[in-house]
Amino acid sequence: MADAPKDAPEPGRTLIRNIGRLLTGDLAAPLAGSDCLLIEDGVIAGFEAAEADRTIDAAGCAVAPGLIDGHCHPVFGDWTPRQNQIGWIEMNVNGGVTSFLSAGEVHLPGRPKDAEGVKALAMVAQRCFANFRAAGAKVLAGAPVPELDFDRDFYAAVKAAGIRHIGEIGLGTVAKGPDAARVTGWCRELGIETIMHTGGPSIAGSHHVTAEDVLEAQPDVVSHINGGPTSIPHGAIRELCRHATGALEAVHNGNEKSAVVALEGALAESRLADLLIGTDAPAGSGVQPNGMLRMATLLASFGGLPAEQAWCCGSGNVAKRRGLTQGIVAPGRPADLVFMDRPGGSAGDDVLGAMAMGNIPGIAAVMIDGKMRTGRSRSTPPSARVPVL
Numbered sequence: 001m002a003d004a005p006k007d008a009p010e011p012g013r014t015l016i017r018n019i020g021r022l023l024t025g026d027l028a029a030p031l032a033g034s035d036c037l038l039i040e041d042g043v044i045a046g047f048e049a050a051e052a053d054r055t056i057d058a059a060g061c062a063v064a065p066g067l068i069d070g071h072c073h074p075v076f077g078d079w080t081p082r083q084n085q086i087g088w089i090e091m092n093v094n095g096g097v098t099s100f101l102s103a104g105e106v107h108l109p110g111r112p113k114d115a116e117g118v119k120a121l122a123m124v125a126q127r128c129f130a131n132f133r134a135a136g137a138k139v140l141a142g143a144p145v146p147e148l149d150f151d152r153d154f155y156a157a158v159k160a161a162g163i164r165h166i167g168e169i170g171l172g173t174v175a176k177g178p179d180a181a182r183v184t185g186w187c188r189e190l191g192i193e194t195i196m197h198t199g200g201p202s203i204a205g206s207h208h209v210t211a212e213d214v215l216e217a218q219p220d221v222v223s224h225i226n227g228g229p230t231s232i233p234h235g236a237i238r239e240l241c242r243h244a245t246g247a248l249e250a251v252h253n254g255n256e257k258s259a260v261v262a263l264e265g266a267l268a269e270s271r272l273a274d275l276l277i278g279t280d281a282p283a284g285s286g287v288q289p290n291g292m293l294r295m296a297t298l299l300a301s302f303g304g305l306p307a308e309q310a311w312c313c314g315s316g317n318v319a320k321r322r323g324l325t326q327g328i329v330a331p332g333r334p335a336d337l338v339f340m341d342r343p344g345g346s347a348g349d350d351v352l353g354a355m356a357m358g359n360i361p362g363i364a365a366v367m368i369d370g371k372m373r374t375g376r377s378r379s380t381p382p383s384a385r386v387p388v389l
């Protein structure tokens with residue numbers, strides 16, 4: 001399917017006013033003082049009110065950068081063969097997610113394992129999702145899963161084909177420290193991002209990866225440090241927080257207790273900027289369209305992290321560590337935004353207070369490239385307030 005016109009950024013100027021809380025996604029300053037946001041041709045232009053072609057009254061809702069699911073497993077279109085489920089991407093957009101990073105298209109039935117087939121699959125997945133955007137979602141797919149018989153030339157070839165990151169080391173035959181270190185070494189030379197499964201096997205055919213394996217390979221992202229879904233021991237998580245050089249990622253399809261241990265470990269090492277959240281969906285445990293919201297709320301409630309900082313773990317932190325322009329509310333960045341409020345019936349003065357007590361936000365609307373893609377969410381409880389267009 002070629003790019004449809006509906007995926008083009010919203011042309012002209014849009015002024016959002018009457019914003020209750022403005023979350024930036026940037027850990028350095030996670031709340032902005034302004035109650036206005038100006039957008040021009042789908043890009044954030046500034047925090048001041050100005051003449052505009054259209055005005056959105058946020059009605060006191062919070063506005064935040066759209067969440068980036070840094071760990072998911074798409075295949076083709078808005079369908080996952082793992083659960084034989086359609087519409088999971090669109091439902092995740094309803095859950096506040098505007099961008100998705102593939103950790104490998106591993107759920108394709110009968111997926112190839114030979115070098116030519118793996119490269120071809122990654123290229124097709126990447127090209128398809130560049131052209132197909134369910135509910136406007138940005139899916140960065142095309143993540144080849146390393147196998148033992150792939151040499152440096154394989155990675156050079158995928159790089160030349162436009163592939164930006166590999167799939168999880170450990171989902172194929174490369175899983176042990178020395179083999180993984182060879183792959184991360186080649187990829188570092190070639191400028192390809194590396195991610196590595198951590199913990200017990202996810203499904204039959206994948207491997208057990210220990211903290212020692214991860215430390216030997218030093219991937220760019222320690223994928224699901226809290227298990228996907230089976231966690232390494234808590235002491236090993238703290239060890240990775242101390243010595244792993246890559247980003248520390250916690251996922252919804254993981255061990256919740258271990259996610260809190262990872263947060264504590266990251267804080268103890270002054271590495272909150274390295275803590276990323278994702279879902280690892282679709283997976284054996286299914287697809288939870290509110291998975292990213294549930295992870296941010298877990299950090300804000302059980303973890304005790306201020307909710308605006310927890311939001312950074314699923315937006316600006318991912319953007320910075322994975323080299324994306326979206327995920328931060330600042331001039332020049334894409335206007336991928338979530339309007340949200342405390343859900344009806346929740347305690348807490350606003351959405352941040354609701355999250356601190358463990359209630360997920362009510363998503364009131366989702367904007368991608370300046371264009372409204374959803375009304376009131378189909379997957380979250382109703383927000384107390386909704387923006388007026």
Ligand SMILES: [Zn+2]
Nearest residue numbers: 168197202228
């Ligand atoms: Zn994994």
